[in-house]
Amino acid sequence: MPMRCRIRAGIDTLHTYWRSPGPGTIARVTITKGAPPPTRNTPVALARGVLTGGVIGASLAAFVGCVIESVPLCVTGVGLPAVYGLLFFLAGVPRRAREAAVPPRTALARIESLEAVGGEATSDVAVRFDVTVAQDDDIPAYRVRFTQHINLADLPDYRPGGVVVVQYPPDRLWRVRIVKRPTPEWEERAAGARLDPAPGPVVVSEPSAGCAVGLVTLLALLLAAAAVILVFRADLFDKDNSVQPPSSARPSVSSTSSTSSTTVVSSASGTVALGPGQSFLDKGELRRAVDSLTRGKGKDTGRALTVVVQERLLSVVFAPTGSQAPDFDPGSVPYERFPALVEEARSSLGIRSPKTWQITTDRLTGSLTIRVGVTGSDGTASLEADGKGEVVRRTPAR
Amino acid sequence: MSWHEYLVLWCAVFGTWALLGYGLSLAGVTRAQRAVRVMGRIERVREPRHGSSQQDGIPVVVSFQDPSTGQELTVTNDTDHGDRINAAWTGREIGIRYRRGRPHAYRFTTDLSANRHGRAWPDFAVFLLYVGLVVLAAIDWGWPWALLGFGVPWTASVALYLPQSARTASRRIDALAARPPVQGRVVAVLTDTSTDNEGITSTGHTPVITFTTHEGTAVTAYCPDGLPDPTNSYGRDVTVHYTPEDPALFTLDLASEHRSRTSDIVFSALALAIGATTVAVGAVAVAL
Numbered sequence: 074m075p076m077r078c079r080i081r082a083g084i085d086t087l088h089t090y091w092r093s094p095g096p097g098t099i100a101r102v103t104i105t106k107g108a109p110p111p112t113r114n115t116p117v118a119l120a121r122g123v124l125t126g127g128v129i130g131a132s133l134a135a136f137v138g139c140v141i142e143s144v145p146l147c148v149t150g151v152g153l154p155a156v157y158g159l160l161f162f163l164a165g166v167p168r169r170a171r172e173a174a175v176p177p178r179t180a181l182a183r184i185e186s187l188e189a190v191g192g193e194a195t196s197d198v199a200v201r202f203d204v205t206v207a208q209d210d211d212i213p214a215y216r217v218r219f220t221q222h223i224n225l226a227d228l229p230d231y232r233p234g235g236v237v238v239v240q241y242p243p244d245r246l247w248r249v250r251i252v253k254r255p256t257p258e259w260e261e262r263a264a265g266a267r268l269d270p271a272p273g274p275v276v277v278s279e280p281s282a283g284c285a286v287g288l289v290t291l292l293a294l295l296l297a298a299a300a301v302i303l304v305f306r307a308d309l310f311d312k313d314n315s316v317q318p319p320s321s322a323r324p325s326v327s328s329t330s331s332t333s334s335t336t337v338v339s340s341a342s343g344t345v346a347l348g349p350g351q352s353f354l355d356k357g358e359l360r361r362a363v364d365s366l367t368r369g370k371g372k373d374t375g376r377a378l379t380v381v382v383q384e385r386l387l388s389v390v391f392a393p394t395g396s397q398a399p400d401f402d403p404g405s406v407p408y409e410r411f412p413a414l415v416e417e418a419r420s421s422l423g424i425r426s427p428k429t430w431q432i433t434t435d436r437l438t439g440s441l442t443i444r445v446g447v448t449g450s451d452g453t454a455s456l457e458a459d460g461k462g463e464v465v466r467r468t469p470a471r
Numbered sequence: 472m473s474w475h476e477y478l479v480l481w482c483a484v485f486g487t488w489a490l491l492g493y494g495l496s497l498a499g500v501t502r503a504q505r506a507v508r509v510m511g512r513i514e515r516v517r518e519p520r521h522g523s524s525q526q527d528g529i530p531v532v533v534s535f536q537d538p539s540t541g542q543e544l545t546v547t548n549d550t551d552h553g554d555r556i557n558a559a560w561t562g563r564e565i566g567i568r569y570r571r572g573r574p575h576a577y578r579f580t581t582d583l584s585a586n587r588h589g590r591a592w593p594d595f596a597v598f599l600l601y602v603g604l605v606v607l608a609a610i611d612w613g614w615p616w617a618l619l620g621f622g623v624p625w626t627a628s629v630a631l632y633l634p635q636s637a638r639t640a641s642r643r644i645d646a647l648a649a650r651p652p653v654q655g656r657v658v659a660v661l662t663d664t665s666t667d668n669e670g671i672t673s674t675g676h677t678p679v680i681t682f683t684t685h686e687g688t689a690v691t692a693y694c695p696d697g698l699p700d701p702t703n704s705y706g707r708d709v710t711v712h713y714t715p716e717d718p719a720l721f722t723l724d725l726a727s728e729h730r731s732r733t734s735d736i737v738f739s740a741l742a743l744a745i746g747a748t749t750v751a752v753g754a755v756a757v758a759l
Contacts, residue, residue: 225522
């Protein structure tokens with residue numbers, strides 16, 4: 074190879090070997106000029122990425138369990154990342170123990186530049202330093218960038234061109250930290266030192282994880298989330314169907330394809346509440362509702378004490394068996410006359426803007442009485458009708 | 472699982488942990504027992520800069536000897552090295568502990584014999600086990616057992632603590648008043664600003680005083696309380712009462728020491744009364 078090419082190859086990449094203070098290990102670090110730092114795409118990193126993505130995706134999707142009210146799934150969604158985090162932590166214990174056993178190296182460094190970055194309103198400022206770390210041996214000086222919190226009162230001590238004492242672990246050159254209180258020996262050395270800046274933009278930084286790991290993590294996340302949702306899709310989508318769609322505009326001829334009424338029946342009373350847009354004045358609605366309440370009740374138990382009808386609410390109070398109170402058969406009430414009665418009460422009783430109406434049917438006076446009350450801004454008015462639905466008395470608004 | 476089963480599980484877990492911990496401690500293999508504990512000597516003290524932070528303590532240079540290698544090491548109290556050094560003078564002895572073979576991971580400690588037998592975690596496990604047993608007894612046998620279970624240890628510990636603390640307080644006050652006071656000066660006021668979650672900034676001020684004892688020792692110490700208006704106290708002259716055996720124990724106001732001893736006794740007596748009442752009520756309820 075010609076001489077020029079060899080020199081260029083030598084300058085482009087510097088490989089250095091030295092002994093770390095540990096038990097005779099040799100660390101090899103690549104200090105690359107200009108080129109990006111080497112990426113880490115080892116199988117271990119990829120596997121870890123897959124696991125992490127899978128756990129995150131599965132636990133996020135497991136919150137679906139809270140929707141379908143499946144307690145084990147919900148608990149898994151919380152417990153799985155916790156357990157994984159614990160295992161991850163435990164797996165890192167040997168590595169951390171190994172790193173802690175190695176004493177850090179102390180060296181002098183020349184500040185090339187410093188700038189404040191971010192920070193809150195505290196007395197500590199986050200400062201990004203760009204320093205040249207000098208070594209004693211024949212290891213070349215190198216530049217590194219790091220961020221450290223410095224107290225405002227101590228900031229004037231650090232100026233571009235000044236020399237400071239730094240510490241770093243021998244196996245991770247990029248983890249440099251300024252020593253704010255050096256020992257007297259290092260203080261003297263820093264005071265008397267004159268350091269040259271490192272030649273050229275040689276920057277040591279942490280080897281970053283490769284693109285592949287990130288991509289694989291994302292893929293695993295999506296796949297795990299999809300898998301969990303797929304497994305539980307039956308429960309999810311069945312629940313959606315059980316929620317009934319609300320009825321549309323109020324029909325003049327009641328079509329009974331889908332109703333959204335709520336019926337509550339007990340032995341003592343029955344209530345039917347209609348959905349929005351429906352009314353008990355619609356043709357056949359009332360009869361149908363009363364039939365649904367009396368269905369299943371015999372001749373004795375199906376007798377009512379009162380029947381109260383409002384725009385969207387029907388309530389029937391059934392007579393307890395063996396009661397002496399006057400009761401009646403709710404099916405014998407002339408419901409077909411109710412719309413006409415309400416119309417008459419609204420128009421002919423002197424209420425200018427009627428708002429609500431209520432019909433109470435009972436047999437307290439001995440014979441079936443239907444009372445129609447209308448309320449408006451002027452007050453209330455009522456009329457009474459007999460068991461055939463014909464008006465017998467009017468009480469206009471006062 | 473019902474509450475009962477959860478509680479049994481709780482007791483089982485912490486009982487096992489305690490047994491394991493005590494076993495390890497007996498065998499002498501706990502980390503606390505294998506740690507190296509040495510006394511270091513403060514070689515140099517520097518005054519903190521006015522306006523800096525009080526987090527790192529008084530800047531000192533300490534020298535100690537690693538017993539296994541015989542190597543002399545000189546270190547400083549940079550960030551994160553154990554207890555904060557609040558009072559320092561040249562020649563003061565300060566405890567240092569570190570894992571065997573790792574003198575670079577040293578930590579300062581004011582009490583060198585703390586946890587010497589490595590029983591701190593098993594003791595805590597026993598406490599949690601006891602709490603679980605008391606709750607179990609309360610659920611199975613009735614609430615009076617909860618009163619008894621918590622009242623008896625409470626009363627016993629207060630009864631033991633009260634005379635001891637009264638004696639210690641009297642001894643300290645006597646020691647503080649033994650020698651005439653000396654003059655000192657506030658050489659710096661350290662400021663720490665912090666913002667909490669709602670964005671409210673709070674500032675703390677810690678004055679630093681220096682004084683020279685009758686024996687000629689120049690002491691630099693934090694004085695967090697006892698100074699009226701600490702924010703503007705820079706350069707103020709103060710009168711310091713100190714204990715001759717340990718100048719780190721000092722006060723600027725002897726009268727407040729008397730007051731705090733009285734209130735200490737009052738509160739202890741109150742705690743004793745509450746504990747005794749709880750035990751009595753519980754015992755009566757159980758007997759009935």
